[in-house]
Amino acid sequence: MAAVREALPEGRYGRSQDERADRKLKIIGSVLGVAFLAMVGWFGWDYVAGQDVSAELIKSRIVSDGRAEAHLEVRKDRDADGHCTLRALDEAGGEVGRADFRFDQRSERVDEVVSLRTTSRATAVELTGCSSDS
Structure with a gap:
């Protein structure tokens, strides 16, 4: 018995419309993906470069019902005040x-331990932000 062909002979009638559409979608997706990554990188660089003073809360300790201490590590330009x-x-x-x-x-x-007065017993200390005094 002879084998029955269900598909067209490969390469005989050119590329199908689906293959062309798939290729266009891959190209468009790649371009959009690269553009998105570039945008995220730009915003990240702008955010980091725009900060003259930044800090990290290393640890905090509740000393009493009216006081808490926080260990801060501050990074800034040498001449910046903040x-x-x-x-x-x-x-x-x-x-x-x-x-x-x-x-x-x-x-x-700057590595410093600061003391914070409270109106009642605290359970946590939070760094809300830093800014320069320029």
Whole structure:
């Protein structure tokens, strides 16, 4: 018996419309993917380069019902002056203390333990942000 062909002979009638559409979609997807990655990189670089003062909360300790301590590591330009804002939170997440701490040292990296007064017992300390005084 002879074999029955269900598909057209390969290469005889040119490329099918599906193959052309698939190729166009792959090209368009690749271009859009590269553009998206470039945009994310640009925004990330702009955000990091735009900050003169940045900090990291290394650890915090609740000292008493009216005081909490926070260990901050601040990175800034040597000549930049700036401040960082910390807030203390109670068990329910409400704010029980807030303070700004200035960093005027002529150093690129400042490691400091700061004390924050609270109105009631805090359970956490949060770094809300830093900015330069320019």
